[in-house]
Amino acid sequence: xxxxxxxxxxxxxxxxxxxxxxxxxxxxxxxxxxxxxxxxxxxxxxxxxxxxxxxxxxxxxxxxxxxxxxxxxxxxxxxxxxxxxxxxxxxxxxxxxxxxxxxxxxxxxxxxxxxxxxxxxxxxxxxxxxxxxxxxxxx
Amino acid sequence: xxxxxxxxxxxxxxxxxxxxxxxxxxxxxxxxxxxxxxxxxxxxxxxxxxxxxxxxxxxxxxxxxxxxxxxxxxxxxxxxxxxxxxxxxxxxxxxxxxxxxxxxxxxxxxxxxxxxxxxxxxxx
Numbered sequence: 001x002x003x004x005x006x007x008x009x010x011x012x013x014x015x016x017x018x019x020x021x022x023x024x025x026x027x028x029x030x031x032x033x034x035x036x037x038x039x040x041x042x043x044x045x046x047x048x049x050x051x052x053x054x055x056x057x058x059x060x061x062x063x064x065x066x067x068x069x070x071x072x073x074x075x076x077x078x079x080x081x082x083x084x085x086x087x088x089x090x091x092x093x094x095x096x097x098x099x100x101x102x103x104x105x106x107x108x109x110x111x112x113x114x115x116x117x118x119x120x121x122x123x124x125x126x127x128x129x130x131x132x133x134x135x136x137x138x139x
Numbered sequence: 140x141x142x143x144x145x146x147x148x149x150x151x152x153x154x155x156x157x158x159x160x161x162x163x164x165x166x167x168x169x170x171x172x173x174x175x176x177x178x179x180x181x182x183x184x185x186x187x188x189x190x191x192x193x194x195x196x197x198x199x200x201x202x203x204x205x206x207x208x209x210x211x212x213x214x215x216x217x218x219x220x221x222x223x224x225x226x227x228x229x230x231x232x233x234x235x236x237x238x239x240x241x242x243x244x245x246x247x248x249x250x251x252x253x254x255x256x257x258x259x260x261x262x263x
Contacts, residue, residue, distance in 0.1 A: 063246065064245055064246025064247060064248065064249075065246050065247050066244060066246045066247070067244070067246070067247055069244075070244035070246065071241060071243070071244060072241065073236065073237075073239070073241050075236055076233075076236070077236075097250075100247070101247070102244055102245070102246055102247045102248070103248070104242070104244055105244065115233070117187075118231075119146050119229065119231045120146075120148050120186060120187060120188075120190060120200070120228070120229050121146070121187065121202075122187055123187040123188065124187070124188060128187065
């Protein structure tokens with residue numbers, strides 16, 4: 001039974017607090033080392049701040065995947081693009097997952113669709129006859 | 140002065156009458172203090188749906204796009220004037236899309252769908 005016991009008292013003229021630093025080691029056959037340490041500001045801590053890992057962002061983190069409209073402006077005038085993002089039979093707008101768009105562009109698209117429909121540029125309940133043969137990219 | 144865009148749908152008329160209507164519209168805009176920058180003709184085509192204006196139904200129309208600068212206070216009076224014009228089917232003034240900056244998009248934020256599937260039911 002080896003007991004290592006160090007006491008360091010808080011220095012200061014009117015300071016009566018005593019900080020106790022104790023390390024109790026019990027090296028039995030099956031017991032593992034139990035270290036209990038309560039540090040004091042005046043003592044030198046065992047691990048200095050420089051050796052502790054610094055908090056930072058994950059450097060191997062990949063940047064987020066960008067949607068195909070990221071960085072481009074969504075016009076209410078390009079009716080062909082807007083028609084590709086609605087269901088041809090009902091005229092409902094595709095959801096965020098089916099269209100694979102990020103949040104901002106999805107909102108921009110839905111606003112542009114509404115605008116084009118009200119301004120008389122886009123059909124509401126169906127797809128324009130000129131654009132029915134377009135390639136479908138969002139199923 | 141901010142930049143606006145007027146998406147104008149005129150009745151399908153003869154060339155002379157369309158020209159007269161356009162001239163009237165543009166002069167009205169300039170009288171209210173707007174500075175016309177550009178006028179585009181998108182052609183005559185079938186309207187996406189039947190539109191009724193001034194107790195008349197329309198199936199075909201002529202599309203025009205007017206790019207102009209105007210003081211903010213006059214936009215409402217321009218709209219009122221255009222809605223009173225018989226030859227105009229549908230006037231719409233919006234802020235010019237090219238003046239809006241394209242903000243940087245971060246990307247598609249992955250949604251934890253499994254968490255949503257097994258999330259506890261919200262209780263009020």
